[in-house]
Amino acid sequence: MKSKSIIREILSGNCSIESIKMSETYNKLMDKLITADEQLQKEFAANEKLMQLYKRYQDVCDELSMEETALFFEEGVKLGLLLGVQTAGK
Numbered sequence: 001m002k003s004k005s006i007i008r009e010i011l012s013g014n015c016s017i018e019s020i021k022m023s024e025t026y027n028k029l030m031d032k033l034i035t036a037d038e039q040l041q042k043e044f045a046a047n048e049k050l051m052q053l054y055k056r057y058q059d060v061c062d063e064l065s066m067e068e069t070a071l072f073f074e075e076g077v078k079l080g081l082l083l084g085v086q087t088a089g090k
Contacts, residue, residue: 037058040054
């Protein structure tokens with residue numbers, strides 16, 4: 001079996017966040033989060049100050065999640081490269 005070149009996969013755009021299949025657990029948790037978010041927004045709709053505070057909270061959580069994802073990705077790449085170098089060196 002011939003393996004695909006990871007460099008070719010990356011350059012052709014086949015290696016992106018959209019190509020990652022999320023787990024069933026992730027999907028269930030996301031459904032719960034969406035339901036809770038919708039309920040919170042319904043409750044906060046009558047109070048503009050609370051809604052604005054909640055929107056700020058959401059924005060910071062989104063930014064934090066993106067930063068965390070980038071950091072874990074970078075560390076994963078580093079570990080993967082080190083593993084490859086050590087494996088190839090033996």
